[in-house]
Amino acid sequence: xxxxxxxxxxxxxxxxxxxxxxxxxxxxxxxxxxxxxxxxxxxxxxxxxxxxxxxxxxxxxxxxxxxxxxxxxxxxxxxxxxxxxxxxxxxxxxxxxxxxxxxxxxxxxxxxxxxxxxxxxxxxxxxxxxxxxxxxxxxxxxxxxxxxxxxxxxxxxxxxxxxxxxxxxxxxxxxxxxxxxxxxxxxxxxxxxxxxxxxxxxxxxxxxxxxxxxxxxxxxxxxxxxxxxxxxxxxxxxxxxxxxxxxxxxxxxxxxxxxxxxxxxxxxxxxxxxxxxxxxxxxxxxxxxxxxxxxx
Amino acid sequence: xxxxxxxxxxxxxxxxxxxxxxxxxxxxxxxxxxxxxxxxxxxxxxxxxxxxxxxxxxxxxxxxxxxxxxxxxxxxxxxxxxxxxxxxxxxxxxxxxxxxxxxxxxxxxxxxxxxxxxxxxxxxxxxxxxxxxxxxxxxxxxxxxxxxxxxxxxxxxxxxxxxxxxxxxxxxxxxxxxxxxxxxxxxxxxxxxxxxxxxxxxxxxxxxxxxxxxxxxxxxxxxxxxxxxxxxxxxxxxxxxxxxxxxxxxxxxxxxxxxxxxxxxxxxxxxxxxxxxxxxxxxxxxxxxxxxxxxxxxxxxxxxxxxxxxxxxxxxxxxxxxxxxxxxxxxxxxxxxxxxxxxxxxxxxxxxxxxxxxxxxxxxxxxxxxxxxxxxxxxxxxxxxxxxxxxxxxxxxxxxxxxxxxxxxxxxxxxxxxxxxxxxxxxxxxxxxxxxx
Numbered sequence: 062x063x064x065x066x067x068x069x070x071x072x073x074x075x076x077x078x079x080x081x082x083x084x085x086x087x088x089x090x091x092x093x094x095x096x097x098x099x100x101x102x103x104x105x106x107x108x109x110x111x112x113x114x115x116x117x118x119x120x121x122x123x124x125x126x127x128x129x130x131x132x133x134x135x136x137x138x139x140x141x142x143x144x145x146x147x148x149x150x151x152x153x154x155x156x157x158x159x160x161x162x163x164x165x166x167x168x169x170x171x172x173x174x175x176x177x178x179x180x181x182x183x184x185x186x187x188x189x190x191x192x193x194x195x196x197x198x199x200x201x202x203x204x205x206x207x208x209x210x211x212x213x214x215x216x217x218x219x220x221x222x223x224x225x226x227x228x229x230x231x232x233x234x235x236x237x238x239x240x241x242x243x244x245x246x247x248x249x250x251x252x253x254x255x256x257x258x259x260x261x262x263x264x265x266x267x268x269x270x271x272x273x274x275x276x277x278x279x280x281x282x283x284x285x286x287x288x289x290x291x292x293x294x295x296x297x298x299x300x301x302x303x304x305x306x307x308x309x310x311x312x313x314x315x316x317x318x319x320x321x322x323x324x325x326x327x328x329x330x331x332x333x334x335x336x337x338x339x340x341x342x343x344x345x346x347x348x349x350x351x352x353x354x355x356x357x
Numbered sequence: 358x359x360x361x362x363x364x365x366x367x368x369x370x371x372x373x374x375x376x377x378x379x380x381x382x383x384x385x386x387x388x389x390x391x392x393x394x395x396x397x398x399x400x401x402x403x404x405x406x407x408x409x410x411x412x413x414x415x416x417x418x419x420x421x422x423x424x425x426x427x428x429x430x431x432x433x434x435x436x437x438x439x440x441x442x443x444x445x446x447x448x449x450x451x452x453x454x455x456x457x458x459x460x461x462x463x464x465x466x467x468x469x470x471x472x473x474x475x476x477x478x479x480x481x482x483x484x485x486x487x488x489x490x491x492x493x494x495x496x497x498x499x500x501x502x503x504x505x506x507x508x509x510x511x512x513x514x515x516x517x518x519x520x521x522x523x524x525x526x527x528x529x530x531x532x533x534x535x536x537x538x539x540x541x542x543x544x545x546x547x548x549x550x551x552x553x554x555x556x557x558x559x560x561x562x563x564x565x566x567x568x569x570x571x572x573x574x575x576x577x578x579x580x581x582x583x584x585x586x587x588x589x590x591x592x593x594x595x596x597x598x599x600x601x602x603x604x605x606x607x608x609x610x611x612x613x614x615x616x617x618x619x620x621x622x623x624x625x626x627x628x629x630x631x632x633x634x635x636x637x638x639x640x641x642x643x644x645x646x647x648x649x650x651x652x653x654x655x656x657x658x659x660x661x662x663x664x665x666x667x668x669x670x671x672x673x674x675x676x677x678x679x680x681x682x683x684x685x686x687x688x689x690x691x692x693x694x695x696x697x698x699x700x701x702x703x704x705x706x707x708x709x710x711x712x713x714x715x716x717x718x719x720x721x722x723x724x725x726x727x728x729x730x731x732x733x734x735x736x737x738x739x740x741x742x743x744x745x746x747x748x749x750x751x752x753x754x755x756x757x758x759x760x761x762x763x764x765x766x767x768x769x770x771x772x773x774x775x776x777x778x779x780x781x782x783x784x785x786x787x788x789x790x791x792x793x794x
Contacts, residue, residue, distance in 0.1 A: 104467065105442050105445075105446055106442060106445040106446060106463075106464070106467035106469060107445070107446075107467050107468065108446050121780065125776070127773060127776075188617055191615055191617065192614075192615055194610075194613050194614070194615065194616075214759070216615075217614070217615070217759045300559070303561065303751075303752060303755070304752065305752050305755055305756055306755070306756050306759060306761070307756060307761075307766075307769070319745070319748065322438070322439050322442060322744070323744040323745045323748055324742075324744075324745050324777050324780075325442060325463070325744070326780065326781075327446070329780070
């Protein structure tokens, strides 16, 4: 080891120290506290009076029909969003992956919703989804009527509210994944594609046999990130439906918020958060098992 | 080769962070050194309201120079209650704080507030509107007092009503629900949208606040009188009947379930407006002499009005409780506190002597606000479970407006609220604390 390298390895811990200290203080320590509180009946307004309650919070939550509904809704949301958003982002990326400057505008247009604040979009889409009332209706229903479909009460129909919010979320988020795919596409070998074309491969064959295998790691990344983001859904349903109608758009994060700040039941809220972490973490690990990245 | 000297850099970084961390701390101003500081928290309102609050605090500091000094910190309205909860958990509450009226019971239940009875004389208290005293009274003791109260009335456009052949009730009286529906029917037939219920309001509280009077007017309740059970109360026969009557307004298309326009009455779209005191200045301006106002229609025998607003309390851990109480007396003083804040936010002054400072309270619609608060207004239930109760009740109202079957939806809300109550740790409900009205 050269003296330079030695100096580097001596220096390393000192440079890591601030980051590690902050991580320990703001991530590790709160998580340990949450873990501890989840076995107590802690009240948010008086946590020091907490008493040990064993696994009560966990067994209670798992038996609570409202919390189970929230899990079911969130899982259904992820099931709707992840495949559609990933495929759509991939197709959009293929479509706009052209060098001519004019296509930049299209790329920007698809990316725009990602950078607009979610509350603004939620209000906008609430207006778009407006049901018919006294001869007036939202744009979505107006568009449907052009193709002869009946108007729907999108956000107030228990069967349509969650899919409607999922559609809006896909529209909002697809631009980000498209950008990731676009970046990945730049790494696909031109020579290979040209060779395939000369050998008579159709566009579909080229995508299937060259582009998709080359983008394997990107696809794994996109699916993983989209899954995590989908499970964290909160703002759209909270602002557009408040979890209604009934509990049909209630999500896990909203119910954690309610347990924390409305019931102010800190112990239960910590248990709910840890259950949520376990689920998302477990799912991510499971996904990575089945869609392992290729390392070179 | 130059070697990096990590330790000094790291030390410098820590020093820097430490300096940044302490930069916000105040240095003692020699003029105020030794004068006890009263920390005051306040929710952020409209800018005019915040400026008025700052001016009130400045005037307090001038009037009490050498004795006490207040420092008012504002927090955004939409996360103020969360902020209080977090500060309570960290034992970091200020001396005096602004509180949302219906949440006072929960803070008292958690032991965060000190009683105020000792600081106000019976004569002073008698000057406050009864609704404000009731709102702040938990288990027979006073914990909060406000500078202003609120009101909801049924505004109407005399010209639109006359054009549809609808006769408004005599001044100061409201309609029965059937009279209200009959009026809506006539207005509907005349081609105007009858009434605005503001179902697009994003806050859950609007629904509980504005429409609980419908069930109260039919003899119903949201929660048992002691505030500890909704079983058989929230989905009672009276409540179901009252909300079926309420639902009829939407079923007959008399009010929009998903409106977009925030002020359909002001823009001439609806003939009546189920709305609060905050719309009075704008309605008076746009409608002029055509503006009428009546108490809310009643389902049962009794006409009931909503009330309640932000109020002030003293923290149980206040370092200077007597000075915090001094601040409370200042913000609820007719001249120094109530007049400036009410001029800024347009709410209803909470003291009779302060009402005398506002000549508009001789005329409609303002006169009606005062009459309601004196006679027919009912504060929202004082229960530690209010936050959950209001959210689930608001959810039920939204669904009922959109056509859900009333009994089933109320029963679902009742089950959910009761589950939250039953799950409450037993330690938090000592036998000595009860919530009798």
